[in-house]
Amino acid sequence: MSTPLAVSLSKNVGRFAGMKPDSTNLRVVVSPGNIALTETPRDVRDAGWARLKVLACGICGTDLHLHHGMKLPMGAEYPVYPGHEVAAEVIEADPGVGPQPGTRVVVHPLLPCGKCDDCLTGREHYCAFGEMLGVHRAGGLAEEMVWPSNRLVPVDDLDPNLAALLPDAVATAYHAVQRAQLPRGGKLVVIGSGGVGTNVLQISRAIDEDVQAIAVVHSEGTAKRIKGLGFPVVQGLDGAGRAVKKEFGEIDAVIDFSGAAAAATEGVRMLKKQGRLVLGSVLDEKVAIGTTYTGLMTREIEIVGSYSNSLSDLQAVTELVRSGKLSLQGLVSHTFPLRDIEKAFDVLEKRPPGMVRVVITG
Ligand SMILES: [Zn+2]
Ligand SMILES: [Zn+2]
Missing domain, CATH: 3.90.180.10 (Medium-chain alcohol dehydrogenases, catalytic domain)
Structure with missing residues (x-):
């Protein structure tokens, strides 16, 4: 390749x-x-x-x-x-x-x-x-x-x-956090913690210090880095839905930047009723969510995309950094x-x- x-x-x-x-x-x-x-x-x-x-x-x-x-x-x-x-x-x-x-x-x-x-x-x-x-x-x-x-x-x-x-990885992460519409003190899971995913974790905490943000990561190295930033980590996407629910309970919003097709299924599995799944990965595959129409309907799950960012996102995130809330x-x-x-x-x-x-x- x-x-x-x-x-x-x-x-x-x-x-x-x-x-x-x-x-x-x-x-x-x-x-x-x-x-x-x-x-x-x-x-x-x-x-x-x-x-x-x-x-x-x-x-x-x-x-x-x-x-x-x-x-x-x-x-x-x-x-x-x-x-x-x-x-x-x-x-x-x-x-x-x-x-x-x-x-x-x-x-x-x-x-x-x-x-x-x-x-x-x-x-x-x-x-x-x-x-x-x-x-x-x-x-x-x-x-x-x-x-x-x-x-x-x-x-x-x-x-x-x-x-x-700021203009790409950080403002795009900020836009995704806006799309998640987390309640104050809510529970957020971020799947994939590369550049953008790490920023999603940090921004969610900068906006609301009571948010409980959890990372689902792939590698040992990333797990170590994210733990070092003070976020709990679940390692491995396979089975993450159940693992997260068992350890942290049901989740208000899941934001995916992993680029892995399985993220949508695992994400839906860990959401509470009326939870939101935010898809930020660039992936040319059909979305599989691992549940039925009825499963989605009865839990009133919302699935939304998050695309890039706007000038106002860049202004907002620059202000977070300038004010010292986001490092x-x-x-x-x-x-x-x-x-x-x-x-x-x-x-x-x-x-x-x-x-x-x-x-x-x-
Ligand atoms: Zn770029
Ligand atoms: Zn235009």
Whole structure:
């Protein structure tokens, strides 16, 4: 399944050490099976847009899928300039419009059309005509990039390497917690505790310190890490429904980010009446829930999806971090400079034990 990386660094990369011409921007370019660093002309900055110096950019499964040649969404084509998890400093902006030069920000990676029914009813993240940073538009695996000022969220003096986690893994986790509609002091089970799942656990506790959040994890290593954060753990998805019920009683909401098809069945099994199952995994299989129409009907179980996140989710989660209620410490396991993009993708591909999030530093 894994493709050996073919990385060809631009011959001219060396001359960027110390003397970069003002007219170019060093950025990562990806086409199926190939990653390279390349010089591109500096982006033109339109009115209402900001020019950003990238301080840190996370990479995730989406970037790996691009490298593997995934089918691109409508309107995008290879080669792509990836990077959608960006912390940056504003270096140019229209006076009085959005964060001004010198401000550190995170970037909401969706550019909604602003005109469709979803956009006009405050549901921009469903916009079917939206463009994604790092897919449709040149992303943040670069020295600099441009983006609309009204899609930037100030982060003050937050460590850029941690701030880079906010727009994807953390805001998406926040959105899933909203979808779970937990009662105060409720019981939550999170199935799968990689980057997003770990954030779901932490966010649920940051929002309500009386919540009882429990993790269902796969590996011994993850079990240890999650226990270290103070959450009880059930190891192994097979039979988790019964195991959780026996140890913790029935559950108000289950959020799945495991990517395992069995999660829905186990999740439904542990829910109490009127419980909610939130499906956040990207998985192209039919949903099997291990019960009958009657079983679902009599228990009034709700099954909902949770997709990505919106600008308001990013603003909310940034506020949780800035106020000290949510800590992101320990979530960045690997950092690499831009010139080592090959090594970074290699780590992401191999998922060594202990890997959580990989961040490219500016
Ligand atoms: Zn991502
Ligand atoms: Zn729209």
